[in-house]
Amino acid sequence: MDKLSILGIVIGLGGIFFGQVMEGGHLSMLFQGTAFMIVFGGTVGAVMVQTPAQTLYMAFGMGRWMLFPPNLSKRELIDQLVEWCTVTRKAGLLSLEDRIPEVRDPFMQKGLRLLVDGHSEKKIRELLHVENVLWEDRHWSAARVWEDAGGYSPTIGIIGAVLGLMHVMENLAEPSKVGGGIAVAFVATIYGVAFANLIYLPIAHKLKAIIVQQMHIRDMVVDGLAGIASGDNPRLVALKLESYIS
DSSP states (O other): OOHHHHHHHHHHHHHHHHHHHHTTOOGGGGOOHHHHHHHHHHHHHHHHHHSOHHHHHHHHHHGGGGTSOOOOOHHHHHHHHHHHHHHHHHHOGGGGGGGGGGOOOHHHHHHHHHHHTTOOHHHHHHHHHHHHHHHHHHHHHHHHHHHHHHHHHHHHHHHHHHHHHHHHHHTTTOHHHHHHHHHHHHHHHHHHHHIIIIIIHHHHHHHHHHHHHHHHHHHHHHHHHHHHHTTOOHHHHHHHHHTTTO
16 A cells, blocks of 8 residues: 555645634535535546546556555566576576466566567567557556546536536525525635645556556566577676666
8 A cells, every 4th residue: 555645645635624724614614515516527527528438447447556556576576587587598498388377467477478489589579569558558548537637627616616606696685595605616616626636636647657667667577588588697687677676
């Protein structure tokens, strides 16, 4: 679990709530079901209109990376690749065939199959490069869904504010209803800006950072497998992969 993200959410929301209390306001003023429905529903609807279904599902699935990012240790990965290199130097590439079912990561498994099948370093790099480009494109598009939500949310908040003010204008003759309309108007604006800057945009940027980290790991796998295919010394493979950690 990403404790830093949880701490950030707590500090962000806590700052808003405590600021409201310090100014003499009530926390109940920040909770308006109508405003939430307008801002959240409008933002989700706008995102659904612009995004293909597959990308949308992937974006929602990647949202959990905010708290539970993929956990792949570079050190453990280097040790595994160096071990494979050592085994092939002693017993040949076919000796790795029994290791394929043990590999859980589909990308590494595909690379290991290419290696066992005897493909050259150039061919392995070529095929895995295509895989990497497609993987990055799919995940980058999914991360941009959250970024787009951060763009729509404040605008939808303004729409909610205008609707609230329209309600106020319709009920100027009834003072008891004016307060509720003004509350919806201002709270809708707060929701739009807060959702964008505390939820949608932070998630988008966190996902992009994780994608970059994952691409580094995938590039490291490609370099390791290519080094094994070219018959490099295990120490040379380890030295090359160490640069990804430093």
